[in-house]
Amino acid sequence: MEMKIDKSNWKTVKLIDVFTKKEENDKENARNRFDRFLKVSHMDAESLHIKRWSSQENGEELNPYFYKIFRKGQILFPTRNPHLRRTALASFDGITGEKTLTLEPKEEHLVPEYIPFLFHSESFYVHTTGAIIGSTNPHCRWRDVANYEFLLPPKDQQAKLAELLWAMDDVIEMENKVLEKLKKDDLAYLKHYFYDDKTSERIKLKHIVSIKKGRKPPVLLEEGEGLPYCTAKYLRTGEIDSIVPKGAWDKSIKIDETDILVLWDGSNAGEMLFGKNGFLASTMCRLNIKQDDFLKEFVFQFLRFKTNDIKRATVGSAIPHVDPGMIENIEIPKLSVKNQKAIIDMFNSIKNNISLIETKISSSKALQKSLINQVF
Template sequence: MNTALENIVEELQLDKSKWKLTKFGDVAIQQKGKVDRENTLLTKYIQGGHMNSEDLHIRNWGNLEDEYLGPAFIRKFEKGDILYGSRRTYLRKVAIADFDGITSNTTFVVKANEDKIDKRLLPFIMMSEGFTENSIKNSKGSVNPYINWKDIAKYEFLLPPKDQQDKLAELLWAMDDVIERENDALNKLNETYSISINQFMIHGNYGDNGEIIKTKCGLLDKRIKIIKLKDCLLEKPTYGANASSKPFENGSLRYIRITDIDDEGNLIKEDKVTIDSTDYSKYILKDQDFLFARTGNTVGKTLLYDSQMEESVFAGYLIRFRVNSKILNPKFLFYFTKSLKYETFKRKMIKVGAQPNINSEEYQSMILPSFSIEIQNELIDKLDFMKCNIDTLKSKISSSKALQKSLINQVF
């Protein structure tokens, strides 16, 4: 976050003595324009899944000709309108449309009453803690709770005088601009990271028959060989432990499930379960053990365990591979599983049935580039450097968003 903005937020002392208690319905107007989908020039639609939590920007949308939409998609919105997800309001889905389009009747389309409020402030009011708490409190239904417009319209908040609204709007949007620039930088870093992985793993340049090929990667201008994963192992792969009883809350070992691993291969800290060590000693993970998910919708997900993580055992839907580090650096295997080559391998191997599945034999047939350990380490260092920059920027974005959220709640 820009240091000047941080200082402004820290020093912000709002005198609200002249602010007026205002109902949301007095500054916001619900739009109910309908669209005849058979006779419209509109081509884009937005559904709930296209809107991100606590993100004012539309980053995804659908095209009307791409798929069937149910009869609920009749609501028209215009560029500049605010879209609000009226179901499961705890998700805080508020976004500003940057094009004309169609949405469902469960998404409220909102315009600001510009006679009473600077329109730039309205979306931040809808992102505030008070507004969200009101929506949650007044939602109806248990499975898929929803809020009615009349209950939103009754929400009351302190509105600053018009002569103060402009400065507050500029500050709030300046913070949003900083976050957007950081997001743009992150997207570029992620793109470079992804391209580099695929170059380093020479995607598409070797086949299944073990032929010697020439890499197109500029770093490795030499002829290389390939190797199968089964030839890089210290022992046979091991399937995980199926807990015979409900894991103990105060067990001595963490019980790692597929759901404990995120899409990037990190161990999730929240919502963990533990298990007693009795009868599970052979499933205790050692430093640099490699886990593959073998079944379910997340088949192919991976985790590289290291000794800095808490002592753990692994669940039955995971397979442990112990790699011979003299042949294959486990970190290199981890980066390989982030490549397009690995995605191609998964698509080829997954057996579709009641549950998608890849077994240990199939994983062992995976083909890798047979680089020397020195070259593997060189590539790992380069990718580690990129990953470190990505993680640093992600942390910075999190801090910026926290500061933005703090300011929104100071104001509203």
């Protein structure tokens, strides 16, 4: 999105010219004055919105370094790890950590609704990440942030641009709400079919599946002729790290898009994935369906519901791995093939809608970022 913006009457200012750094610290009594406190982890990358926080009323412990008070309408900029792009617009009063800047716009220069988007512009992050000091605890200083220069339009133009920027932001937030609803529906249906159903006959998984562990081929290439070595990374992202050459195929386990796979070893042991065309990695297992009256995708959806239970039951302290007995003794509902197909179709519909809305969000964010970078 390219807009023709006349910047001839815009003036160069430093951030310190239009913002005041507020230092409202109360080491002794802040925890008694405010319930909600905000960690950097509560802030989403490249989003001005605060959607979660911690609460003392809920029994969450307040870090002793959390005594800085922030006020609604202030910009919260964490100086540690600025490359994470977590800057938020405070929507309530609360407490945050001492290393988060609390910045208040000077309204004689600024339209308050306009300026928050500055903090998610590419030029601002290039400036702040370029000013990082410290290797163990990388951070930038207020004086470096304060010296950031940018072009500031007259207030009437700020108001018009603010209206456009927030309209785009509203679209993204509406799309995010749709996505959140779809994901909640997905979880609700998993629970409905695989937990709430107390009437269906159930059968242990060991009677309908067999488990085949992957193995590392004798030869792996970084590039060349062959098929992908299907690691968890490749299955999630499509990024190929290794190729299995044709000469090693007879010593490898071939898989395709219809195979149900379980990440067997490592920190994410128990994660369920569908396969891709290639060869099974040594950290993965393939589940083969032994009974024709159970559909692969139905078994996959059931195991997706059981993933957290499987992960909690992993064994081994150094390298966690899935307990095969745990999987084999899970009881799956025994439904007709017709009912299994109906459930599969419903979950596929939700998945397709999630994919569609995620694409829309990605497109909307790219459009918003393009405009922000043109303005600031």
